[in-house]
Every structure is written in structure tokens, then in C-alpha cells.
Amino acid sequence: MKIFDILKKTYPDARTALNFSNPFELLIATILSAQCTDKRVNEVTRELFKWYRTPEDYLKLGQEELEKQIRSCGFYHNKAKNILETCRILVKEFGGKVPSNIDDLMKLPGVGRKTANVVMSNAFGIPAIGVDTHVFRVSHRLGLSDGKTPERVEEDLMALLPVEMWSLSHHLLIYHGRNICHSRKPQCDRCPVNSLCRYFLTIS
Template identity: 50%
Template sequence: MKTPKPESSTENWKKSNATGRRKGAAAQKAGASRRRRTSLTAYSEAEIREIFRRFSIVRPEPKGELEHVNPFTLVVAVALSAQATDVGVNRATRDLFKVADTPQKMLDLGEERLIGYIRTIGLYRNKAKNVIALSEKLIRDYGGEVPRTREELMTLPGVGRKTANVVMSMAFGIPTMAVDTHVFRLGNRLKLAPGKTPDEVEDKLMRIIPEDYLFHAHHWLILHGRYCCKARRPECEHCVIADICKFEGKTADVPVPLPGPQPG
């Protein structure tokens, strides 16, 4: 049996050096990944997954609270909801949508009669102009149908990025992140996706939320902000993520029990 030739010290050095370079490159890559993630959120991937797992148990099928009967009435309802409550908008649109649930019916109703239905909503005159104008555009440019893309939706008068995202999600089942005041507050307060603008918060949330939770994520965040992590006084004692939350001013760090049996 032939005895293997012992490796020279030079060969050993080369192998050791190559291994060191590979390990160094891997460490640099891991470090860069951690730095990128730190710039997006204060949470680990496991923490984010656990946050949305709990939200999914509390509200398995979250729904938007604006009442509507089709994509057109959803566009109108969301446009009317700017600087107004969903409750107030629903109160006004219940009767409105009985008589004007298509762009043509809205045009037939006319601006002055529309104002009569939405007078209780803030900025009702400007919103009435936008609703009539977007109805005209839908008929003229889209055959009376609500378009499905963000770019097209944002060409409608009174429709911004948030409204477009809501319509894409609720009307067409396209995963989006509608950043309203609640989501913007949570993104910054919880350090989940801190940003100076809604667009920055939206971009970060879309990048950190696990794909299998993304479709319902904006509703979970909106509802959590509306009913638990409130603007004036967060109700930390009622929070299901109190132990994970990184809000420096939180008043509880023990989460409330989740409903139903839990794994493990």
C-alpha cells in the first residue's frame, strides 16, 4: 500500500488561507445581511413571523370596515374616508349606494344631490367633485370598470397610493400594504418598519413581512392600531404581542392569552 505523501507546510498554509477567506466572505455576507435588516426593522425574522402568527389567530379572516357592494363603491368609500372615520362614511354611503352603485348612476345623481348624501363627511364638497370626476374617467377611459393596477387607479381623481392599495387588496385580492395613520404609527412606534413617509414604511413592511402572511397583513396592522395600539394611549395590557413589542413606552410585557389551543 502506497503511503500518501505528506503535505508541505506551504500547501497547508494555502488550504488554511483559502478556508479563512471563505469563512471571512461568509461572515461579511452575514454581517451585511444583518445590517440591511437592521435598517429595515428592529425585529428578527422569527419575531416578525411570530407577531403575524398571533395576529392571524386573533383575526383569522380580517375584513376592512368600509361597507361596499362592488369595486366601484369601494373606490368611492375609500376616497370619502380620507380624514374621516369608517363609521361616519358607512353611515353616509348606506343610502348613497342604494341609488348610485355604478359610475353611470353616480353621474346621473349629480354633484349637488351627491352632496346631500355625504354632507356629514369632512371636506364633502371637494370629495363630491372627485367622486363625479372619477366616475366620468372610469366611463371614458375604462369602460365603466375599475382598473386593477396601482398606476391606473392612481390616475383617478381623489385616489392616492393608499386608496389604490386598499382597492387592489379588497376588490381584487392582490397583496398590498395600505399605509394609513394606524399603520404608519405602528411602523414607527413599534420600530417594526420605521420611516419618515408612508411610502418608506410601506416599502419596508413589504420587504419584511413573510409572504404567507402578506395578504392580510395591512388589515391586521390597521385593526391592531385602531383597537389596541391606539394613538393617545396604547392598551398594552390587552396586547397579544406585548412580550415581543419593542415600543420603549409600553406599559406591559406579558401578552394576553391567544384564543383556542396553541401548538406545543
């Protein structure tokens, strides 16, 4: 697919901003990342992971103290509650390990389809496309999908791309969304794929 060839050349270092290879740490960081900048998640987790590295560590920490630690990420009450319940399930049902399939991951509170896919692809190397707001918006603009839900966009992208491109396409579309294809004011004049973009066609 030509669009992704260009994006790959344009963003040769596109990779996750939540750069954790440890599945458990990536899971926690990704739960925290909901409606929060990756910059702040990295700040909070850099401190958090110094002291708390396993599900047992968080269960010992407790709700109130965890809320304080993650407060600046927003939605801290729900996130703390979800993280602790997730840790309980990990200990009780998965031997303290993070499962690597989407069904088990999505049973964890605080883990939706996007987070589950990110954990699978970034921590376990399983081809998957996490559809966040960037991927959703950019895919629609480019004309890669007309899906009304993230799941439909995910299906369209998977049908469009070879399996070995799934994980990378997630990073490329996010990178592009953050750098050029902004929600409000997309920088179409300096977009490397504007000649292939459906949205650019409608406005020019």
C-alpha cells in the same frame, strides 16, 4: 413573523370595515373614508348605493346633490368633486370599470396610494398593503419600520412579510391600532405583542 402570528390568532376575524367586494362601490366608499369614521361611511353608502351604483349614476346625480348625500363624511365638496371627476375618467378611459393596477388607480382624483392599494387588495385580490395612519403608527411602534413616509413603511412591510400576508397584514395592523395601539393612550398593559414591541420596551 411572530408578531403577525400572534395578531392573526388575536384577531381571527380581522377584515375590512368597508366591506364591499364590488370594485366601484369599494372605490367610492374608500374615497369617502378619508378623515372620517368607517361607521359613518357605512351609514352614508348604505343609503347611497341603494340608488347609485355606476359611474353614470353619479354623473347624472351631479355635484350639488352628491354633496348633500355625503355631507356628513366631511370634506364633502372636494370628495364630491373628486368622485365625479373619477367617474368621468372611468367612463371615458376605462369603459366604466375600475382599473386594477396602481398607476391607473392613482391617476383618479381622490385616490392616493392608500386607497389604490385597498382597492387592489380588497376588490381584486392583488397583494398590497394600504398604509393609513394606523398601519403607519403601529408599524413604527412595533419596530417594523422607521420609514418617514407611508410609501417607505409599505416597502418595509412588504420586504418583511411573504406576499400572501400583505393584504392581511393591513387589516391586522389596523385592527390592532384601533383596539389596543391607540394614537394617544396605547393600552400596552393588555397588548398581545408587547413583549415584541420596541415602543413598549422604551416605556417600561
